[in-house]
Amino acid sequence: MSAKTISIIILTALLTIFLMVNxxxxxxxxxxxTVPVSKLLVIGVCIIIGFIIGFVVGRPRKTLSSYDDDIERKAQTTDSKKELSDEDRDYIS
Incomplete structure (x- = not known):
């Protein structure tokens, strides 16, 4: 097992123990x-909401420059695969 997997297992076990004690x-x-609620429920809901917010905020997003890079990359691959014919060049210009 990798170190990442072992650390995830350990953190999950510690979190479970922490929730079960409270x-x-x-x-x-x-x-x-005023409603009596278990600490387990309050802490668990806060952790889940925190993970969701962290996931949404932390994921990489497509920016305008990354779209430009994709367009340039596609143009390079199409240029290398086939060249424009003389008719196409005359039509474009």
């Missing part, structure tokens, strides 16, 4: 009422 009820204030 099962005490806490008062959670909604708009009008």
């Amino acid at each position: 099962t005490d009820p806490v008062d959670f204030d909604f708009l009008v009422a």
Whole structure:
């Protein structure tokens, strides 16, 4: 197993242990009422929301320059595969 896999397994085990230890009820204030909720649920929901936000914010996005690079790369491959005919050159100019 790789070091990355082992570290993910260890972190998941520690997170699970941490959540299982914190099962005490806490008062959670909604708009009008106070509801007793398990710490496990509150911490778990916060962790899941954090992972989702981190994934959405941290993923690479296509920028305008990366589209330009794709267009240039496609143009280079098409130029190397086939050249324009004389008719096409006359039509373009």
